Amino acid sequence: MMLEVLPAEFKDATPLITALEKAGFEAYFVGGSVRDALLGKRIHDVDIATSAYPEEVKQIFKRTVDVGIEHGTVLVLYEAGQYEVTTFRTESTYQDYRRPDEVTFVRSLAEDLKRRDFTINALAMNCQGEIVDLFQGIADLEDGVIKAVGDASERFNEDALRMLRALRFASQLGFRIEGKTFDAIVEHHRLLAKISIERIQIEFVKLMLGTHRRNGLEPFKISTCYQHCPGFQEKATELRRLIELPEQPMTSEAMVWLVTFYCLEIPEKDWRLLLSQWKLSNQMIKVVIDSLKGLTYRLAHSWTADWLYELGAEKVRLIEESLLYFGQEPQVAAALAMYEALRIHSIQELAVNGQDLLKATDLKPGPWVGRCLGAMEKAVINNSLANDRASLLAYAERLLAESTDEKKEGDNDLS
Numbered sequence: 001m002m003l004e005v006l007p008a009e010f011k012d013a014t015p016l017i018t019a020l021e022k023a024g025f026e027a028y029f030v031g032g033s034v035r036d037a038l039l040g041k042r043i044h045d046v047d048i049a050t051s052a053y054p055e056e057v058k059q060i061f062k063r064t065v066d067v068g069i070e071h072g073t074v075l076v077l078y079e080a081g082q083y084e085v086t087t088f089r090t091e092s093t094y095q096d097y098r099r100p101d102e103v104t105f106v107r108s109l110a111e112d113l114k115r116r117d118f119t120i121n122a123l124a125m126n127c128q129g130e131i132v133d134l135f136q137g138i139a140d141l142e143d144g145v146i147k148a149v150g151d152a153s154e155r156f157n158e159d160a161l162r163m164l165r166a167l168r169f170a171s172q173l174g175f176r177i178e179g180k181t182f183d184a185i186v187e188h189h190r191l192l193a194k195i196s197i198e199r200i201q202i203e204f205v206k207l208m209l210g211t212h213r214r215n216g217l218e219p220f221k222i223s224t225c226y227q228h229c230p231g232f233q234e235k236a237t238e239l240r241r242l243i244e245l246p247e248q249p250m251t252s253e254a255m256v257w258l259v260t261f262y263c264l265e266i267p268e269k270d271w272r273l274l275l276s277q278w279k280l281s282n283q284m285i286k287v288v289i290d291s292l293k294g295l296t297y298r299l300a301h302s303w304t305a306d307w308l309y310e311l312g313a314e315k316v317r318l319i320e321e322s323l324l325y326f327g328q329e330p331q332v333a334a335a336l337a338m339y340e341a342l343r344i345h346s347i348q349e350l351a352v353n354g355q356d357l358l359k360a361t362d363l364k365p366g367p368w369v370g371r372c373l374g375a376m377e378k379a380v381i382n383n384s385l386a387n388d389r390a391s392l393l394a395y396a397e398r399l400l401a402e403s404t405d406e407k408k409e410g411d412n413d414l415s
């Protein structure tokens, strides 16, 4: 079988293959790029496998970086691109189910392809576009099947993450998981306990962003792989709801966490702990928690100026877009227009600042400054106060006077 028209990404990398061949080695395009090219999908990172050992690769190319030399990978910088060039290898023993104890470099492509995860990922292609297909990977691509290379149990014992990879490819490609491969996932799902949550997170997000989410989520539930995800353990019933969400693809990682946590009815008190157990960045945790609060509000009410201001445009858009998963019509443009129409979008946009207040009142600095600015901010957002210097300072004067009156009555609020 031939790929008749080589996509540009391969053409750009062809001189690397030619250089390796000229030096007497074999070299092929391998992995996801070959799979995606055959499916007519956009390809990203073109990977190369070769019979040359890492030291030999480094002698052939001028600009290289040792990115994973112990695993046989050298990064070759060539023109505007960078390419992972990996020596053919077998990974014999995996005692901890995640990393090979030792990598054995081999000179044979067949040995290398044999230890890859799925038949659709075990294809190699030379620079003429000729495909090497030792495990009926092309037939499985045509039939839409994810099938382990050789014995599925062996492949999952080598790297347990491959079980989640099977589910995410099902979601990304709309493929089904072949029977024996699925049985092996059911049998070995407990090996996922050995896998770092960072790696699990990457696969879960890819699964949720896939265009055939249900295809991945169904086996995720049935195989009980979900048991290895923070916060999902007791959520079999809620997981069904996640599976049955409208099929529209999710557009961002933040959307994945927002919709998942909402659907699984994770209690608010657990949000922060679980999101950090998932190893999300602090910035992402904040976006998700704020959006979960906003979504809970929005599902029962219309937006108010206070909510729009607090959340900001990015989260308002996210929440509004997520409504489609909960039986409501998103009103993204209207919500963003309301947000834009707010008189200010941050406290810095108030026509006076703390220094101005101190100067105008001749009072000592203290917590009253922040409280006064906060009250002005709220009044401006709600259109009960104009954002100009005179109006703001007059408002401050009134507030201070009121608080002094209250102080006389023993209730100290502002100052």
Ligand SMILES: Nc1ccn([C@@H]2O[C@H](COP(=O)(O)OP(=O)(O)OP(=O)(O)O)[C@@H](O)[C@H]2O)c(=O)n1
Binding pocket: 030, 031, 032, 033, 047, 115, 116, 117, 118, 121, 122, 159, 161, 162, 165
């Ligand atoms: N646990 C793994 C990870 C990767 N691979 C092999 O290494 C290739 C490249 O891995 P990776 O880039 O992680 O996956 P891709 O299949 O390329 O998918 P993606 O499009 O997400 O990059 C895979 O195709 C597969 O042949 C494997 O056998 N087992």
Ligand SMILES: [Mg+2]
Binding pocket: 031, 032, 033, 045
């Ligand atoms: Mg890849």
